[in-house]
Every structure is written in structure tokens, then in C-alpha cells.
Amino acid sequence: MSTALAPLERSFRDPGGFVFSSGARIFRAVEPAAFELLQDFLASPPAREFTAAGQLVTTFVPDSSEVVSEFPANYHLVEHQRIEFSSFPAEWPIEMLAAAGFLTLDLAEKSLPHGWRLKDATPYNVLFRGPAPVFVDLLSFERRDAQDSLWPAYAQFVRTFLLPLLVHHASPSSPALLWLAHRDGVHPEEAYRSLSWSRRLTTPGLTLASFPTWFAARAEAQASLYRPRSTDPEVAAFTLRTMFRGLRRQLGRLSSYPRKSSHWSNYLDTQTHYSAEQFAAKESFVAAVLSEFHPRRMLDIGANTGHFSELAARGGASVVAIDSDTAAVGRLWLRASEKKLDILPLVVDFCRPTPAVGWRNRESPSFLDRARSGFDLVLMLAVVHHMLVSERVPLDEILALAAELTTDLLLIEFVEPGDPMFRRLVRGRDALYAHLTASYFEAACARSFQILRKQPIAQSRRTLYLLRRKS
Amino acid sequence: MQSNCAPLMLKTRYIPSFMLGLLLLSLAGEQPLKAYADPGSGAMFVQIALAGIIGCLFRVRSVFNRFRRRKQGQETAEFFPKGGLTRSSK
Numbered sequence: 001m002s003t004a005l006a007p008l009e010r011s012f013r014d015p016g017g018f019v020f021s022s023g024a025r026i027f028r029a030v031e032p033a034a035f036e037l038l039q040d041f042l043a044s045p046p047a048r049e050f051t052a053a054g055q056l057v058t059t060f061v062p063d064s065s066e067v068v069s070e071f072p073a074n075y076h077l078v079e080h081q082r083i084e085f086s087s088f089p090a091e092w093p094i095e096m097l098a099a100a101g102f103l104t105l106d107l108a109e110k111s112l113p114h115g116w117r118l119k120d121a122t123p124y125n126v127l128f129r130g131p132a133p134v135f136v137d138l139l140s141f142e143r144r145d146a147q148d149s150l151w152p153a154y155a156q157f158v159r160t161f162l163l164p165l166l167v168h169h170a171s172p173s174s175p176a177l178l179w180l181a182h183r184d185g186v187h188p189e190e191a192y193r194s195l196s197w198s199r200r201l202t203t204p205g206l207t208l209a210s211f212p213t214w215f216a217a218r219a220e221a222q223a224s225l226y227r228p229r230s231t232d233p234e235v236a237a238f239t240l241r242t243m244f245r246g247l248r249r250q251l252g253r254l255s256s257y258p259r260k261s262s263h264w265s266n267y268l269d270t271q272t273h274y275s276a277e278q279f280a281a282k283e284s285f286v287a288a289v290l291s292e293f294h295p296r297r298m299l300d301i302g303a304n305t306g307h308f309s310e311l312a313a314r315g316g317a318s319v320v321a322i323d324s325d326t327a328a329v330g331r332l333w334l335r336a337s338e339k340k341l342d343i344l345p346l347v348v349d350f351c352r353p354t355p356a357v358g359w360r361n362r363e364s365p366s367f368l369d370r371a372r373s374g375f376d377l378v379l380m381l382a383v384v385h386h387m388l389v390s391e392r393v394p395l396d397e398i399l400a401l402a403a404e405l406t407t408d409l410l411l412i413e414f415v416e417p418g419d420p421m422f423r424r425l426v427r428g429r430d431a432l433y434a435h436l437t438a439s440y441f442e443a444a445c446a447r448s449f450q451i452l453r454k455q456p457i458a459q460s461r462r463t464l465y466l467l468r469r470k471s
Numbered sequence: 472m473q474s475n476c477a478p479l480m481l482k483t484r485y486i487p488s489f490m491l492g493l494l495l496l497s498l499a500g501e502q503p504l505k506a507y508a509d510p511g512s513g514a515m516f517v518q519i520a521l522a523g524i525i526g527c528l529f530r531v532r533s534v535f536n537r538f539r540r541r542k543q544g545q546e547t548a549e550f551f552p553k554g555g556l557t558r559s560s561k
């Protein structure tokens with residue numbers, strides 16, 4: 001059987017092979033020399049151990065009858081288990097970046113005694129299945145020269161894992177600000193400029209940013225900088241092990257800095273706009289929908305600390321939870337990891353979703369391209385009034401986009417202009433939103449959806465709607 | 472009086488660090504053109520230096536361990552004489 005394959009254009013950098021998708025399946029075409037190496041690696045103890053633990057993407061040779069012809073004839077084909085929703089560092093809170101870094105170091109360290117090494121160390125080698133990082137770029141493994149005491153990916157690991165964390169702690173910002181502008185992380189010189197003098201002269205700033213900056217010109221002048229260096233194999237292994245331990249210590253230190261709470265990360269803890277009874281009513285409405293319709297894949301827009309995402313995940317749904325607040329998403333990722341909940345929390349502002357970036361704008365597809373028709377339930381609880389007022393997006397537009405994302409259901413909370421939180425956002429521009437009545441909202445919904453049920457929240461100006469997308 | 476001295480004392484704390492910074496800056500040569508700058512050269516330099524230091528520490532530790540083993544061996548030889556322990560006959 002011949003299947004038409006579409007190239008995933010983000011995989012062109014490695015001459016050893018490239019990735020294809022065919023329907024819901026993911027294949028990798030590998031050139032002969034790299035294939036031999038890949039087979040050896042997959043048979044090695046560290047690969048077997050990491051694959052069994054789900055930390056290395058499951059890979060197998062597909063049935064030849066299913067193999068297609070749209071790749072060079074001498075290439076070999078392997079199939080990877082699909083990761084349901086691809087995400088990129090621009091959407092990860094620092095906790096997820098650190099988790100990807102720890103996985104990279106684990107693989108590098110455990111492969112060492114078996115004669116393997118990672119030739120690169122970038123977060124783009126990692127995807128997340130729920131909250132769990134999975135290393136997907138198997139062509140990153142190569143045989144190690146036992147006498148080599150240097151790790152060729154050291155500088156890249158520093159640039160793409162440690163320096164972004166260091167810079168974030170010096171000046172917290174959205175991951176998109178960094179990763180949409182820089183594919184290759186933070187250069188030491190850039191980090192150096194963003195650090196205060198005290199941070200430049202103390203570890204880890206001193207070793208990660210200051211020394212490399214001060215010595216860059218001197219190092220570049222040395223033609224021998226990248227020449228192979230041989231030493232006793234025992235010394236080389238000890239040196240690399242010690243270096244990995246040092247990197248792990250720095251990563252741990254940078255990822256466990258005290259976190260400041262953000263405006264939204266305490267939202268559920270400090271909420272004043274719902275009474276306990278009102279919140280219980282909202283929760284029971286959502287729980288009833290989840291238990292009745294059993295959604296398989298859910299998108300929680302404006303998930304905050306993920307209370308309702310957790311409810312859905314416990315009911316068996318695979319959840320993608322997005323919010324623009326980095327700290328709130330970080331907290332949700334920590335909770336999902338600890339409790340092993342199938343929630344993929346991402347830092348995405350729904351009104352400014354992650355654009356397509358990279359070469360030809362195709363290396364990392366946009367969030368909407370990845371999310372479109374990807375969910376059978378979309379949750380929009382207490383977010384529509386922010387989109388209407390703060391972002392000035394018309395209601396019809398919001399509902400039209402929701403209809404593109406869900407294949408079946410939309411659970412949405414309508415907040416009337418008289419609601420105290422709505423009034424806080426409006427700041428006196430009430431006339432602009434005077435038309436937003438419940439009947440106006442329902443008429444707008446009716447264009448793309450059928451109203452299955454509605455429940456006003458007692459003693460409030462909020463109503464929950466369950467809508468079904470019209471086919 | 473005290474309020475005038477406090478900022479001065481605060482600043483003097485940073486003098487050694489500042490001098491170290493100046494010294495290291497003086498070691499740096501001319502800055503390369505940004506378009507041709509190698510973002511990994513400084514880190515590579517640091518890695519080579521670290522590898523050198525760790526390698527030296529390993530060798531020192533090996534020599535120390537060998538010395539310690541030899542000394543332990545001598546002590547063992549004194550405690551357990553050649554030929555093993557024999558029950559003394561009366």
C-alpha cells in the first residue's frame with residue numbers, strides 16, 4: 001500500500017535523516033550509515049531502559065508493505081510512536097524547560113559508559129506527552145571516542161537550557177519573548193549584558209555568562225580551539241561524568257529558585273468573585289458534562305492553575321491547558337507531573353497564539369495549526385469577558401475560532417457586563433458593551449453551535465453553556 | 472556620620488570582585504565582528520579549562536589512592552605476616 005507522505009519541514013537540519021507524517025503516523029527516513037548507527041543504539045541498554053520508561057520515543061521498523069516511495073530509495077524507514085500534541089520551548093514555563101534539560105543530561109550521562117554520546121543538546125529534541133518529557137531525536141546519538149574528555153554539545157546545552165533559566169531569574173518574562181526571537185537560546189554575551197554586576201561575579205552567572213564572554217575573543221583567536229583532544233579513557237570518562245554532575249547541579253539550582261507568585265497563579269486561592277456555593281455549582285456542571293460525554297481530548301483555554309483540567313484528566317481525558325501566565329502554567333505542570341495527570345500545560349495567550357516560526361515559517365507550526373479540530377471538548381471558563389474587553393475581540397470571532405478548534409462540544413461561561421469583574425475591566429466604557437445580553441450571546445452561539453444546556457450561576461451574572469458544534 | 476559611611480562600606484565589599492572583573496576583562500582581546508562571532512567559543516574555552524582541572528584532580532586523586540593502597544598494604548602485611556595466620560602450638 002502506498003501512502004502519500006508530507007514532509008515535516010522542521011526536520012531538515014540533520015543530514016542523517018528527516019521526518020515524515022502520514023495521516024496520524026510519524027516516520028523517519030534515515031540514510032544508510034545513520035541507520036546502522038540507529039539500530040545499534042536502539043539495541044543498547046540505555047536506549048532500551050529509556051524507551052521502557054517512556055522517556056525515549058518508541059521506535060520500530062514498519063511493515064515494508066506500508067512503506068511509501070517518496071524518499072530517497074536507499075534510505076531506511078523507521079516509525080515513531082506519535083506524541084499527540086507537539087509543543088515548543090516558546091510555550092514552556094521554566095519548569096518544563098528544566099525537565100527537558102534533566103532528561104537530556106540523563107540520556108547523555110547514562111549513554112556514556114556504553115560508548116554513546118549526544119552530538120547536540122537542544123530543547124527541540126524533546127516533546128511532552130502530557131507533563132512528561134520525551135526525547136524524540138534519535139539521530140542525536142553517536143558513538144563516542146573513549147579518549148575524548150569534551151562534550152561537543154556543552155555550549156549548546158548552556159545556551160539553550162541554563163542561560164535561558166538564568167536570564168529568566170534575573171528578569172522574568174514570557175518564554176515566547178526569548179524563543180520566538182532566538183532559535184539557539186541565549187548567547188553568553190546577551191546573558192552577560194542582562195545580568196547585574198553581582199550576578200556576573202557569582203556562580204552560576206560567573207561560569208555560564210561572564211567567563212565565556214570575557215574569554216570569547218581570546219578563544220576565537222585560537223585556531224586549535226576545536227581540535228580533537230585525546231586523554232586517558234579513564235580520565236575522559238571521569239571528566240565527562242563530573243561535568244554532567246556539575247551541569248545537573250546548576251540546572252537544579254536554576255530551576256528551584258524561589259518563585260514569585262503572579263497575578264493569576266493565586267487566582268483560585270484568592271478568588272473573591274465566587275462564593276463557595278457558586279464555585280461548587282460551576283464545578284458540578286463541568287463534572288456532569290465530563291461524566292456524560294467522556295471527552296477524549298480537551299482544550300482548556302485560560303486554564304489558570306488547572307482546576308478543571310485536573311477534573312477532566314481524572315475522568316480520562318487527555319488535556320491541553322493553555323494560559324498566558326507563565327507562573328500559573330508552571331504550577332500546573334508541577335502538579336500534573338507529581339500526580340501523573342494527562343495534562344499538557346502550555347504558556348499560550350489565546351488572543352496572540354504562538355505563530356509559526358523558523359525557516360519558511362514552517363519549522364514550528366503555529367499553535368492554531370496544531371490545535372485546529374484537535375479536541376472534542378473546548379473549555380472557555382471565565383475568559384470570554386477578558387477577550388471581549390481587554391483584547392477587544394468581537395464575540396462572533398471568539399465563537400468562530402472555538403468552532404474551528406472543537407470537533408464536538410464547547411463549554412463556555414458567559415459573564416454579563418453587570419458582573420463586578422466585567423465592570424473592573426470595562427473601566428467606565430459601559431456603553432460599548434451594553435448590547436451584550438444573554439439573548440445576544442445565545443443568538444451569536446446559534447450561528448455555529450446548538451445549545452445543549454445552560455445553567456445560570458445563582459446570585460451572579462454568570463451563565464454556563466454547553467454547546468454542540470453544528471456539522 | 473554613620474549614614475554617610477554605610478554606602479561606602481557597601482561599595483568596598485565589591486572592590487575585590489570589581490578588580491577580578493577588570494583583570495579578566497584585560498585578558499580579553501578585541502571583540503570579533505558580531506556576524507562572525509562564534510557563540511560557543513567562550514563556553515568551549517571554559518569547558519576545556521574545566522576538563523583540564525578535573526583531569527588534574529583525577530590524576531592527583533589516583534596518585535593519592537595508590538599511595539594510600541600501598542600504605543594499607545604495608546600495614547596489612549605487618550598485621551598479617553606472610554604465610555598467613557597460624558595457630559601457635561604449645
